[in-house]
Amino acid sequence: MVEAKALVKRFGDFEAVRGIDVQVRKGEAFGFLGPNGAGKSSTMRMIASTSPRSDGDLRVLGMDPDVDGPRIRARLGSVPQQDTLDTELTVRQNLQIYGRYFGMSRADVRRKATELMEFAQLAERADGLVDALSGGMKRRLTIARSLVNDPDLLLLDEPTTGLDPQARHMLWDRLFRLKAGGVTLIITSHYMDEVEQLCDRLVVMDGGHIVAEGSPSELIARYSTREVLELRFAPGEQGGIAEQVAEFGERVEELPDRVLVYTGDGERALEQVHGRDVRPVSSLVRRSTLEDVFLRLTGRTLVD
Amino acid sequence: MAGRDGADTTRRVATGSRSAGRVVGSWRAAWLRVEAHWTWYRRYWQSSLYSSGLQPVLFLAAMGLGFGSQVEAGPATGGLAYVHYVAPALLVAGAVQNAIGESSYPVLSGFKWQQDYYAVTATPVTAGQLLGGQIIWIALRVGIACVVYAIIALLFGAWLNAGALLVVPVGVLAAVACGVPIMAVAATTYNEGERFAAIFRFLVMPMILFSGTFFPIEQIPGAVRWLAWISPVWHGTELARGVTLGGLGIAPALGHLAFLGALFGVSAVLARRYFYRRLVV
Amino acid sequence: MRTAPTSSTTAPDAAAQSATAPARRGPLLRMLPAPLYAGRARALLERSAMVYSRAWLVFVSGVVEPLLYLLAFQVGFGKLVEQVTGPGGQPMSYVAFVAPALLAASAMNGAVFDSTFNVFFKFRYNKTYDAILATPLGPLDIALGEIGWAVLRGGLYALAFLGVMAGFGLVTSPWALLLLPVALLVSFAFSAVGMVCATFLKSPAQFDFVQLAVMPMFLLSTTFYPLSVYPEPLQYAVQCLPLYHGVELTRGLAVGVLDVSMLGHAAYLLALAAVGAYFTAKRLARLLLR
Numbered sequence: 001m002v003e004a005k006a007l008v009k010r011f012g013d014f015e016a017v018r019g020i021d022v023q024v025r026k027g028e029a030f031g032f033l034g035p036n037g038a039g040k041s042s043t044m045r046m047i048a049s050t051s052p053r054s055d056g057d058l059r060v061l062g063m064d065p066d067v068d069g070p071r072i073r074a075r076l077g078s079v080p081q082q083d084t085l086d087t088e089l090t091v092r093q094n095l096q097i098y099g100r101y102f103g104m105s106r107a108d109v110r111r112k113a114t115e116l117m118e119f120a121q122l123a124e125r126a127d128g129l130v131d132a133l134s135g136g137m138k139r140r141l142t143i144a145r146s147l148v149n150d151p152d153l154l155l156l157d158e159p160t161t162g163l164d165p166q167a168r169h170m171l172w173d174r175l176f177r178l179k180a181g182g183v184t185l186i187i188t189s190h191y192m193d194e195v196e197q198l199c200d201r202l203v204v205m206d207g208g209h210i211v212a213e214g215s216p217s218e219l220i221a222r223y224s225t226r227e228v229l230e231l232r233f234a235p236g237e238q239g240g241i242a243e244q245v246a247e248f249g250e251r252v253e254e255l256p257d258r259v260l261v262y263t264g265d266g267e268r269a270l271e272q273v274h275g276r277d278v279r280p281v282s283s284l285v286r287r288s289t290l291e292d293v294f295l296r297l298t299g300r301t302l303v304d
Numbered sequence: 305m306a307g308r309d310g311a312d313t314t315r316r317v318a319t320g321s322r323s324a325g326r327v328v329g330s331w332r333a334a335w336l337r338v339e340a341h342w343t344w345y346r347r348y349w350q351s352s353l354y355s356s357g358l359q360p361v362l363f364l365a366a367m368g369l370g371f372g373s374q375v376e377a378g379p380a381t382g383g384l385a386y387v388h389y390v391a392p393a394l395l396v397a398g399a400v401q402n403a404i405g406e407s408s409y410p411v412l413s414g415f416k417w418q419q420d421y422y423a424v425t426a427t428p429v430t431a432g433q434l435l436g437g438q439i440i441w442i443a444l445r446v447g448i449a450c451v452v453y454a455i456i457a458l459l460f461g462a463w464l465n466a467g468a469l470l471v472v473p474v475g476v477l478a479a480v481a482c483g484v485p486i487m488a489v490a491a492t493t494y495n496e497g498e499r500f501a502a503i504f505r506f507l508v509m510p511m512i513l514f515s516g517t518f519f520p521i522e523q524i525p526g527a528v529r530w531l532a533w534i535s536p537v538w539h540g541t542e543l544a545r546g547v548t549l550g551g552l553g554i555a556p557a558l559g560h561l562a563f564l565g566a567l568f569g570v571s572a573v574l575a576r577r578y579f580y581r582r583l584v585v
Numbered sequence: 586m587r588t589a590p591t592s593s594t595t596a597p598d599a600a601a602q603s604a605t606a607p608a609r610r611g612p613l614l615r616m617l618p619a620p621l622y623a624g625r626a627r628a629l630l631e632r633s634a635m636v637y638s639r640a641w642l643v644f645v646s647g648v649v650e651p652l653l654y655l656l657a658f659q660v661g662f663g664k665l666v667e668q669v670t671g672p673g674g675q676p677m678s679y680v681a682f683v684a685p686a687l688l689a690a691s692a693m694n695g696a697v698f699d700s701t702f703n704v705f706f707k708f709r710y711n712k713t714y715d716a717i718l719a720t721p722l723g724p725l726d727i728a729l730g731e732i733g734w735a736v737l738r739g740g741l742y743a744l745a746f747l748g749v750m751a752g753f754g755l756v757t758s759p760w761a762l763l764l765l766p767v768a769l770l771v772s773f774a775f776s777a778v779g780m781v782c783a784t785f786l787k788s789p790a791q792f793d794f795v796q797l798a799v800m801p802m803f804l805l806s807t808t809f810y811p812l813s814v815y816p817e818p819l820q821y822a823v824q825c826l827p828l829y830h831g832v833e834l835t836r837g838l839a840v841g842v843l844d845v846s847m848l849g850h851a852a853y854l855l856a857l858a859a860v861g862a863y864f865t866a867k868r869l870a871r872l873l874l875r
Contacts, residue, residue, distance in 0.1 A: 011585070050426055051585055061321075070428040074325035084423035088344060097340045101333070101427035102325035112324075145423075149325030182322070351788075354797040366804035373814050374666040374679075386665070505646050510653050519661035 001026050001061060001153050001184045002047055008055035009042045016042040018208035019056060024153075029175075029185040031195040031202030033290060035300070038205040040188040041081060044157045047186065048078045061152060074102055077151030077183075081158050083142045087131040091122050094130060095145055102149040112148055119174065120144035136167030143174065154178065156187045160194060172197060192290040204294055211297045216290060223296045224288040225250055227266035231259045231273065231280040241278060248272045253295055262292070327428045330436070336429065337437020338444065345445070355405060356449035360398030361456045364391060367518065368462060380520055382551065384464075391462035392471045392544035393517040395453055399446045399475035400537055403483030404508055406442050408500045411490035415582055422583065431583040432576050439484060439572070446479040447472065467548035474547060478540025481564040485571040491578035516541045539563045625722050629730020630737070651691065651746040655753055658683050670811055672833075673842040684755045685839035686808040688746045688764060689771050689831035692739045694799065696772040699735035700779030701795050705786050714869070724869035728862060732776045739772030740765065750839075758841030767838065767851075771831040774854045777861025778827075784868040802828045827857055 002024040009017040017039040024030045032040040045051035046058060049065035049072045058065055060072045086094055092113050099109030117123045120140040125133060130141065139159065146154060156175070160168040175198055179185055189195050195202055196216045204212040204219070212219055229249070233241065242254045248269040249261035259280075263269045266285030273280070294300075328336065345352075364387070372386030381389040414421040424434050450472040457463060486503070493499055514524060515537035521529055532538045539560040546552025546560075663679040671677035707713040714727055743765055750756050782795065806828035812820055823829055830850035837847060 048426060050422075050583070070327040070430060073426060074327050074428040075321055075323040076325075076426075078426040080422065080426070082419065084419040086340075086344070086418065086420050086423075088348070088418075093343055097343060098423070098427065100336050100339060101328075101424060101429045103328040103332075103428065104324055108324065150323050151325070152321050152323045351791060351793045354793045354800075358797065359800060362801055362804055366809060370805070370814050371662070371666070371809045374669055374810050380665055502646075505650060509650075513653060513657040513661075518657075519665055523660050523664050525660070 002030075002186070003059045004043075004047075004056065005058075006056035007043070007046065007053055007058055009039070009046060009051070010054040015208055017046070020203075020205070020208075020210045022203060022210070024184065024186060026184055027179075027182055028200045029179050029187065029198050031199035032186070032188040032205055033190070033192070033195045033202050033294070034188075034205035035190055039208040040205055041157055043205075044155055044186070044188055048076060048155050049073050050078075074149065075152045077146035077149065077154040079143050079146045079154070079156040079159055081161070083138045085130045085138060085141060085145070088129065090127050090129055091117060091133070091141055092126045094141065095148055098145050099148040104149065109148070116144040116147055119147070121170075136163050136170075139163060139167070140171065140174075143171065147178070151183065153184045153186065156185065158188055158190070160189070160191065168194070192294075196290055202290075204290075204297060206294075206298045212293065219290060219293045220288045224292040225262040226264050226288060227262075228286055228288055228292060229261040229263060229266040229269045229273070230284040230286065231261065231278075232257065232282045233259075234281050244276060244278055245269075245273055251296075260292070260295075262288070325428065330430075330433050333429045333433035334436035334440055337424070337434055338441045341437070341441040356402050356445065357452050359401075360394050360449075360453045363394050363398070364453075364457055364460060364462060368394070369460070380523070382549065384549065387460065387462050388464055388549070389545075390518060391457050391460075392468070392548050393541045395450055395457070395471050395475045396478050396540040396544045397512045397515075397517045397537060398453060399450055399479035400482045400540065401508065401512070402449055403442050403446050403479035404486050404504075406445065407438075407483040407486035408490055408503070409496075411438065411487050412493055412496055412500075415491065416494070416496075425583045431579040434583075435487070435572075435576055435579045438487065439480060442483050443476050443480050446483075447476045450475045463548065465548060467550075470547035471544045474540060474543045477561075477564050477568075478536060478543075481536050481540075481568040481571075484568055484575055488571055488575035488578050491575060491582050511535045511537050536564055536567055626726045626729035626733060628722060629717070629727060630733050633730075633734040648745045648749065651687065651749045654687055655680065655684060655749060655755075659753065670813070671842075672837045672840055673844075675840075675842075677840065680753065681755050681757075681840070682811075682836070683809060684750050684753070685761075685764060685835035686806075686832040688743060688750070688768060689835045690803050690806075690808055690828060691746060692743055692768040692771040693775045693828055693831065694803065695739050695742050696735045696774075696776035697779045697795065697799050699738060700731065700776035701783045701786070702792065704731055704780055704783040705789075705792075725866040728780060728865040728869055731780060732773065732862060732865070735776035735779075736769055736772045739776075740769050743768030743772075756839070758839065760838045760841045760843065763838045764835050767831065767834045770851065770854050770858070771828075774827060774857040774861065777858050777865055779861075780865040781861055781868055784865070784872055802826050806832055808832060827854065830854055 002022065004020060004022040006019045006021065007017060008015065008019050020039075020043065022030075022043075032038075032043060034040050042051065046053050046065065047060055049060060049069040052066060061075055063072050065072055086097070089097070095113035095116055096106075096109045099112055100106075104112070114123075114126075117126050120143065122133075122137060122141060122144070125137065130138065133141065143156070143159065146156075159175070160171055163171070172194070175185060175187075179198075185198070187195065187198055199216065201215050202213070202219070203210045212223065214222065231241070231245070238254070238259065241259050242252050245259065245261055246252045249263035251262040253260040253262070261269050261273075270283055270285060273283075368387035368390045372390065375381065375386040377383055377385055421431075421434060425431050454463075454468060454472055458468075489499070489503070515521070515532050515535040517537065521532040521538060524532060542552065543557060543560045543564075546557055658680045662683070666679045668676045669679055669682045671682055717727060718724070746768075747756070747761070747764055750761075779795075782798075786792070786795075805823060806826045807823065808828075812823060812829075815823055830853045834847055834850050834854075837843060
């Protein structure tokens with residue numbers, strides 16, 4: 001569906017995307033994970049054929065965006081980072097007008113709008129102004145709008161940023177259903193849990209480069225240990241601890257507010273720590289996540 | 305257009321696409337934008353009643369009839385009653401103000417506040433077609449306002465002959481020629497600050513005061529009269545008076561048309577470039 | 586978005602002051618309950634001054650606009666109409682006839698703009714007033730502060746206008762100095778009424794309705810031609826318009842023709858100002874102190 005080789009995006013002197021290779025296959029859910037400014041959105045906009053590439057090769061749905069932009073966009077659905085709804089119109093009008101841009105007939109967009117409002121659970125707000133909707137509702141409407149042309153490929157740029165947990169779960173549910181219906185999804189996020197749950201495959205981006213690629217479980221297996229022991233200390237008492245506990249895990253990371261010990265068996269490591277007479281204020285044993293992968297690869301946490 | 309749609313359908317079958325989306329022709333795409341504006345307008349038309357409908361009529365009543373009652377018909381008004389002299393010019397002035405208003409904040413909002421332009425260019429509709437739709441929409445809206453004005457002015461007895469019918473297209477032309485440059489400005493405006501307020505006060509208002517709307521530009525001292533010659537409002541006003549009051553030769557008429565046409569053409573090219581620069585980055 | 590320059594006042598200090606204030610402060614403080622008015626409208630003025638110290642345009646246009654208008658009337662309209670009948674029945678040049686009326690009209694326009702557009706955006710979008718009400722200040726402080734700013738700005742405009750008029754040789758009577766206080770009165774009356782209206786507006790599109798009230802007033806209040814132009818029934822209608830009374834005052838003073846009716850005109854504007862300020866505070870209290 002998408003094939004990028006040595007893809008580059010420059011804004012003046014600044015290189016936002018520095019030569020990435022990506023392949024997205026039909027029917028899969030593909031993720032771009034990375035902190036703000038990693039180049040995810042620039043990549044997404046190039047795939048959406050709204051932003052010309054500066055260098056490299058890009059094929060979307062087998063076509064070149066520079067030549068066939070409108071044809072590609074006709075078969076894409078795009079959820080931008082910020083809602084671009086027409087707040088002065090109703091929910092239904094937003095969907096219908098958007099559908100018309102895809103060359104659909106009036107009857108088709110009427111039918112489709114009704115169907116999508118059901119899908120996004122906005123039917124009872126159908127003829128209310130968008131301005132009056134909550135943040136979660138607006139986001140659902142933006143996603144519903146992106147589906148108006150039954151896209152072959154759906155691009156979601158940070159779909160759940162700024163939503164409350166309940167709204168996020170509801171959105172995830174909708175995305176699972178789309179995937180089950182055969183839609184190829186490309187998602188960017190800086191939430192690990194989102195990417196872990198939604199994506200079959202992902203790339204981790206940092207500073208315009210791809211630093212790792214694989215399925216969530218592959219990446220965790222390759223770059224992290226099975227478990228992590230988190231140790232928290234009273235302010236000012238963390239100094240020197242990392243060296244003391246280093247031998248209890250395969251690897252130790254020190255963050256401003258805690259020390260992480262990477263190990264196959266967290267409980268055992270914790271016992272050993274206590275045996276050394278190190279007394280953290282609190283401790284936690286958990287499974288490794290993509291956050292740990294990212295920390296390992298870049299030496300930084302994902303959400304600053 | 306039809307051929308392209310057909311080719312697209314074949315392709316969809318060939319690639320096993322389930323998508324209902326297809327590319328529409330350029331004129332059709334621009335018209336779809338007009339359709340969207342119309343949907344908005346149906347809901348909010350009352351709120352533009354004043355600026356597009358009533359304002360020019362008020363000016364006609366106050367200046368044409370009220371102030372006009374103090375004016376002796378003389379060489380300055382071409383021997384005509386002031387209301388006849390000022391009526392066509394007020395149509396042009398109103399149309400221009402209307403178009404400039406619609407080309408400033410509403411266009412900037414599409415880029416900056418509402419950001420709906422970005423939603424449109426994520427569909428098969430391109431930035432150029434988006435601009436085209438915006439221009440057509442403003443021309444239509446101004447056209448409607450001009451017709452309303454012309455009918456009310458008729459009740460005032462402001463028209464002398466059927467040439468008044470031609471004043472409406474002249475007003476639309478002048479309006480579009482003045483509106484499109486403002487669209488280009490809106491497309492290059494990131495922090496609006498006081499930019500539009502300054503344009504209204506220091507450009508639009510003087511342009512309307514000193515372009516022969518209310519008094520002939522021959523009264524302006526010769527050294528600064530050229531300022532009126534480069535004002536599109538003056539060219540529009542001359543044409544509007546010419547078609548209904550007469551006294552305008554073919555050559556000057558073509559000159560005025562050419563000026564307005566050139567202004568429209570050049571600014572449309574610029575606006576198109578700036579729309580692409582802002583929306584396709 | 587911007588924080589009000591009230592942070593220098595610490596809350597306990599202000600609370601202590603307002604607790605002891607009624608005994609010593611002015612009549613407004615004694616009449617009104619403390620939550621409505623803390624006697625600190627000045628803080629709002631400081632805020633406006635800070636915001637506007639960067640908006641050079643406001644001050645430039647204060648000079649350039651009257652200049653452009655008077656120029657247009659001097660070279661253009663004034664050539665079409667050589668003479669009109671001025672106050673007291675004396676003939677006068679058209680520019681001298683229009684200039685004082687334009688001064689009154691520009692005081693009105695500035696005041697309405699400040700009190701509707703600006704107040705609306707602060708009120709609906711920037712939530713400036715919610716931030717201010719979290720301090721010891723009350724709605725009446727806001728009302729008086731904003732009206733005060735509009736008046737101050739109107740005064741600056743009027744001063745510039747008067748200067749330009751003098752430059753055109755249109756100031757012929759020492760009474761013309763009184764144009765300044767009259768402009769302030771017009772500003773006060775219109776900004777007070779404008780603010781009441783601003784609290785009723787719901788969307789920016791409705792500003793057309795404000796224009797709908799202001800433009801006819803600007804055009805029809807004998808600004809550009811004498812009252813005698815109208816047929817008699819219409820004359821009575823025009824005499825009800827507030828701007829008409831402002832124009833009568835400025836036009837009479839500019840040429841030094843005074844009479845008793847001026848007291849009536851001034852009283853009309855004063856009453857309008859008082860009613861406007863009262864309802865502004867009431868509306869703000871209802872909308873903000875819920």
